[in-house]
Amino acid sequence: MRFGIFGGPAEEGPEPPGAGYRRFIDLSLEAEELGYDGVYVVEHHFGRRGQLSASLAFLAHLAALTSRIRLGTAVIVLPWHNPVLVAEQAATVDVLSGGRLDLGVGRGYQFPEFQGFQIPIEEAGARADEAMELIRKAWSSDGSISHHGRYWDFEQIYIEPRPLQSPHPPLWQGAGSPDSIRRVAREGYRLFLDQIGSFELTAERAAIYREEQRAAGLPASRDDIAVTRGLLVAASEGEREAAAARGERTVRRLAELAAEGAPPELRATRPFYSEPEAARRTTEESAILGTPAECIERLRRLEASGIDRVLFSNPRPEDMRLFASEGMPEFRAAAAPA
């Protein structure tokens, strides 16, 4: 199994500009040192929480400070971007990192961000689809291409630099519903799974993805599913309650952020886990939680579902260190040649 970190900068109270960025950079560099395999960053706008807005520029920076870990977007929200500029920035990061980019793309979901960009959230899917159609066409063509779509027009363009990975960086998408998972598989994307789906649901989702890959005659690899999880390591059983409470708070905050600013009809369409009890249950059912031994046991459940890549969502540095020393070696040993 391989482990990465997922998330991005955020402010912790009033701070000078960049303090959260510095903290997340330090976390990423320590992750590489500790043997983690990748850093996957979000993209958010307008939230006044010091979040990461320019994710590919940030990864270009990390590319210079790291040498081994994968650098991923998780995800870049396509409806807000000119797809040609995304392809150029992504290829630039791929070149500057020596071919370490994992390009995760998505359609976005936070209403205030669409409102800010004045792009109808109803068009998110169609805009993302058109962007990827263009980007994949540009990267799979040796010459210039033109594109005349619903949202974008380009004439005789040639994307450069060319990505270092051939024909392009691995492409990832997040999905949750069976239909969307099947589509992601069919279209040849790798799959991000979320951090609040239970172990059982996550296993079902992975199975749907594999089944569709087989049905479509596409190659499968243990490397092409990554699941995000909370990491809540308790040094002892006595600290487990505090760790679970941290997870509960995180789930509730995620729920609140997702709902913020959305009109009632959009809020009502999905479960938000904002009640303490639901948030606690979600944590118990999904997180890598407990003593190192319990964390290992929980990861074995994912491994048994055919998942070999786990991303820890904005882990506390102390949890990241504790897992690296107490948990990671278990999986290293298993992965070594027999």
Next chain:
Amino acid sequence: MRFGIFGGPAEEGPEPPGAGYRRFIDLSLEAEELGYDGVYVVEHHFGRRGQLSASLAFLAHLAALTSRIRLGTAVIVLPWHNPVLVAEQAATVDVLSGGRLDLGVGRGYQFPEFQGFQIPIEEAGARADEAMELIRKAWSSDGSISHHGRYWDFEQIYIEPRPLQSPHPPLWQGAGSPDSIRRVAREGYRLFLDQIGSFELTAERAAIYREEQRAAGLPASRDDIAVTRGLLVAASEGEREAAAARGERTVRRLAELAAEGAPPELRATRPFYSEPEAARRTTEESAILGTPAECIERLRRLEASGIDRVLFSNPRPEDMRLFASEGMPEFRAAAAPA
């Protein structure tokens, strides 16, 4: 006087992706070591010459590899970009570099690039103006702003991260005609002057800029004009002819690139210096050319015009080194406290 480099990656014949990027990064790092003061990069698209398309991502990378030099765009071409994303990327580079960004902005001029983006070149000025109006408003406001313009709409947006430099990075624009220079001064931009204007013309342009600053009651600083120049150092008088011939070729190539793909009515509106004789005369009248002693004499002419910052356009590494050892100390000594 302070010296920087100007330009960006380019392919030298068939090369693996990124070879030109690596070369320009090495040039930039050596420039910092040698005592140069800044790296200013262009932005170009679709040219199939391995040029720099994602200039702010590239500067985010350089920010991690350098500690002292200024990092500049010269320029980012606003009509092709969502202005909110430009402001976010620029602020990100400013944060990641510890406040070393110089943000040069422009309207673009190469016809095939506008054609590729399917943006009418006739709208370039209006689009650039609207973008800067928005970016300056966002950076000078503590709270959220809205914008409803001719080309862009945003509602209740808050640009983050905030830039590290307060209230924002220095803003630069290129200009050549008296009217455009006056406008740049009046609007509080620093001024980029081009690499082919003669020493006399460059002095006139600097004077117009200063005069307009005074007329508008704006503060002037010797730091707010940067002129780009060819650097063609001849180790001895015997090598001067070869150096001048290199300059001539560069001027002709610039002229050809500017004209490429443009319809005849646009080509006819400006002098292109594509004739060998005109290109040679331009080199003699504008470049930092000749033995170190002649280079110093030529720079003194710029200095006498009130220009303290000179950017060498894609210098050869050997010229950059030779000037650092033989020319730069002259100006260092002059700048030291008496």
